[in-house]
Amino acid sequence: MVKKDDGSRVRDALRVGGELPDPGSAPVGPGKKAKALDRLGGAGERLSALQEALYAEGVGGGRRSVLLVLQGMDTSGKGGTVSHVLGLVNPMGVRYAGFKKPTPAEQRHHYLWRIRKQLPAPGQIGVFDRSHYEDILVPRVSGLLTGPERRRRYAELNAFEEELAEAGTTVVKVFLHISPEEQLKRLKARLVTPEKRWKYNPGDLDARSHWAAYQDAYADIFKRTSTERAPWYAVPADHKWYRNWAVAELLIETLAELAPRFPEPDYDADAELAKLKGVGVPS
Amino acid sequence: MVKKDDGSRVRDALRVGGELPDPGSAPVGPGKKAKALDRLGGAGERLSALQEALYAEGVGGGRRSVLLVLQGMDTSGKGGTVSHVLGLVNPMGVRYAGFKKPTPAEQRHHYLWRIRKQLPAPGQIGVFDRSHYEDILVPRVSGLLTGPERRRRYAELNAFEEELAEAGTTVVKVFLHISPEEQLKRLKARLVTPEKRWKYNPGDLDARSHWAAYQDAYADIFKRTSTERAPWYAVPADHKWYRNWAVAELLIETLAELAPRFPEPDYDADAELAKLKGVGVPS
Numbered sequence: 001m002v003k004k005d006d007g008s009r010v011r012d013a014l015r016v017g018g019e020l021p022d023p024g025s026a027p028v029g030p031g032k033k034a035k036a037l038d039r040l041g042g043a044g045e046r047l048s049a050l051q052e053a054l055y056a057e058g059v060g061g062g063r064r065s066v067l068l069v070l071q072g073m074d075t076s077g078k079g080g081t082v083s084h085v086l087g088l089v090n091p092m093g094v095r096y097a098g099f100k101k102p103t104p105a106e107q108r109h110h111y112l113w114r115i116r117k118q119l120p121a122p123g124q125i126g127v128f129d130r131s132h133y134e135d136i137l138v139p140r141v142s143g144l145l146t147g148p149e150r151r152r153r154y155a156e157l158n159a160f161e162e163e164l165a166e167a168g169t170t171v172v173k174v175f176l177h178i179s180p181e182e183q184l185k186r187l188k189a190r191l192v193t194p195e196k197r198w199k200y201n202p203g204d205l206d207a208r209s210h211w212a213a214y215q216d217a218y219a220d221i222f223k224r225t226s227t228e229r230a231p232w233y234a235v236p237a238d239h240k241w242y243r244n245w246a247v248a249e250l251l252i253e254t255l256a257e258l259a260p261r262f263p264e265p266d267y268d269a270d271a272e273l274a275k276l277k278g279v280g281v282p283s
Numbered sequence: 284m285v286k287k288d289d290g291s292r293v294r295d296a297l298r299v300g301g302e303l304p305d306p307g308s309a310p311v312g313p314g315k316k317a318k319a320l321d322r323l324g325g326a327g328e329r330l331s332a333l334q335e336a337l338y339a340e341g342v343g344g345g346r347r348s349v350l351l352v353l354q355g356m357d358t359s360g361k362g363g364t365v366s367h368v369l370g371l372v373n374p375m376g377v378r379y380a381g382f383k384k385p386t387p388a389e390q391r392h393h394y395l396w397r398i399r400k401q402l403p404a405p406g407q408i409g410v411f412d413r414s415h416y417e418d419i420l421v422p423r424v425s426g427l428l429t430g431p432e433r434r435r436r437y438a439e440l441n442a443f444e445e446e447l448a449e450a451g452t453t454v455v456k457v458f459l460h461i462s463p464e465e466q467l468k469r470l471k472a473r474l475v476t477p478e479k480r481w482k483y484n485p486g487d488l489d490a491r492s493h494w495a496a497y498q499d500a501y502a503d504i505f506k507r508t509s510t511e512r513a514p515w516y517a518v519p520a521d522h523k524w525y526r527n528w529a530v531a532e533l534l535i536e537t538l539a540e541l542a543p544r545f546p547e548p549d550y551d552a553d554a555e556l557a558k559l560k561g562v563g564v565p566s
Contacts, residue, residue: 056481083373090366091377092412098375129375180564191556197548198339202555211565265480272485273474281463282494 007256010249014233016175016222023179024238029245036241043248044088050255051125053262055093058123060263063168065120066254068247069131072176073214074204075186077237078129081176084244085251086127095120098129111135112160120169125251132157133173133221140220141213154224161230171230172254174247175218176237180211290539293532297516299458299505306462307521312528319524326531327371333538334408336545338376341406343546346451348403349537351530352414355459356497357487358469360520361412364459367527368534369410378403381412394418395443403452408534415440416456416504423503424496437507444513454513455537457530458501459520463494 013028014021021027030036057064068086070078086094097118106114112132120126136153139145145153161171178186187208190200207214226232233250237243296311297304304310313319340347351369353361369377380401389397395415403409419436422428428436444454461469470491473483490497509515516533520526 053478056478060481079373079375082375086374087370087372089370090362091369091374091379091410092362092365092381094374094379096374096377127374184559184562184564187559188556191552191559195336195339195545197552198343198546200548200550200552200555202550205555205558205562208562208565262478263481265483267483267485269474269480269483272483272488273471275488276467276470276474279467279488279491281467282491 016232020234023177033241036245051089054260055123056262057260063122065169067126067171069128069173076176076178085247095124095126140217165229173232175234178237182238299515303517306460316524319528334372337543338406339545340543346405348452350409350454352411352456359459359461368530378407378409423500448512456515458517461520465521
């Protein structure tokens with residue numbers, strides 16, 4: 001398939017490769033809040049239209065779907081992205097799944113078991129708030145995986161995503177990249193605001209204390225699992241307005257390339273219209 | 284629990300009982316489009332705030348949830364309601380399920396089997412686009428259920444919903460009431476607009492030709508299954524702006540009565556704040 005030159009501007013700019021962009025930067029697109037919010041409005045309309053076409057294609061028997069994978073440190077804005085970006089489209093076509101620490105029941109299964117149960121159906125946009133990548137991230141930082149075990153798991157993750165691609169699911173992997181300074185501010189805000197306290201978890205401080213190890217683990221993940229069919233994007237996320245705009249655009253470019261099509265009716269529209277005209281109003 | 288006098292105005296007005304309101308009427312609330320759209324904006328904010336509190340309550344161990352059941356003739360606006368009303372809140376807290384004609388695999392199970400798999404988790408707002416009521420509606424209109432079989436199924440549906448209530452799920456059952464004249468217009472619009480043709484199904488005309496039988500079946504359903512804990516509401520749905528406003532208000536009143544609460548933290552917020560202040564920025 002020929003890639004349109006102008007259809008991957010944001011993907012090209014944010015695709016991981018070498019150094020990550022500064023968490024407070026705007027490597028592509030609007031650099032100011034007002035402009036970003038304004039553009040997000042327009043993005044909402046395009047995203048909605050593309051999502052509706054994908055959904056319709058699914059109803060018509062198409063098998064394609066999109067899976068947005070959101071990863072990032074605590075407070076990086078995974079939930080906010082779901083609310084502000086996926087909130088722009090029809091909830092009928094969105095399937096959200098959050099993955100917390102595996103339950104004892106989940107731990108008795110292969111780590112992909114719970115993941116597979118939440119995959120998007122044809123026509124849907126699936127969203128993973130944390131994902132199968134937690135299953136290499138956390139054990140790695142905890143020192144529980146040897147080198148050979150890590151390599152085996154990377155190969156397994158790539159094979160899994162290859163399988164998804166074959167099944168018609170386009171995977172868009174996004175790392176929400178915040179700075180430790182911004183995280184500190186957000187953690188404080190969660191503690192001092194009573195309606196935000198439920199979002200805070202004392203374990204967040206443990207993870208924070210291993211900041212460098214997590215960044216290393218992510219760098220390794222990007223190196224090993226950013227593939228042609230399922231690439232990683234690093235979205236600077238210190239500014240919520242930039243993060244929302246960027247994720248919306250990544251989805252739009254991905255969907256636009258898929259170019260979902262409203263299905264051809266499997267009935268004769270003119271004949272149905274004629275029948276309808278002959279139909280009275282039932283009493 | 285004492286019901287607040289002003290907290291069930293819309294529910295009281297739209298609760299089924301006797302004659303259904305005219306599909307083009309506005310028995311309660313705004314009678315004009317501009318006012319309804321304006322009020323829907325405000326409703327969105329209230330609904331969002333209540334939904335967030337319910338979600339937070341669920342994260343904190345609460346078990347309560349809400350299940351919106353949408354029923355109505357073809358084109359009555361079930362999908363539009365999902366888009367315009369549930370689209371107002373965070374997709375993280377919404378679980379949508381559409382029920383079409385049961386598949387052969389589903390038909391081998393009890394009809395509640397596929398329904399149970401889609402129930403909302405604690406903290407969620409579930410939405411059923413068609414529901415377990417199709418399983419009495421369609422066989423009844425097709426003449427496949429004898430009187431005793433119908434009565435047994437009503438008892439079964441009531442027992443199922445009683446079980447949901449015991450489990451913490453508040454069921455809100457909404458009949459989107461359109462007129463056959465309005466349906467005719469909407470069916471025509473689906474046929475003449477290429478991007479809407481996928482929504483049309485030749486079977487819609489068969490169902491339309493049994494209009495009176497469906498209305499009778501619904502009347503019977505309301506009589507048999509509108510219970511104190513899981514009442515039916517009839518929402519006039521010829522005007523989309525009225526339908527959206529009314530369903531939003533029904534959800535708001537229901538959630539406001541539940542009065543979901545942000546959970547108390549299971550940690551010492553002051554101690555955590557002190558720890559955070561001592562924490563530097565990780566290198």
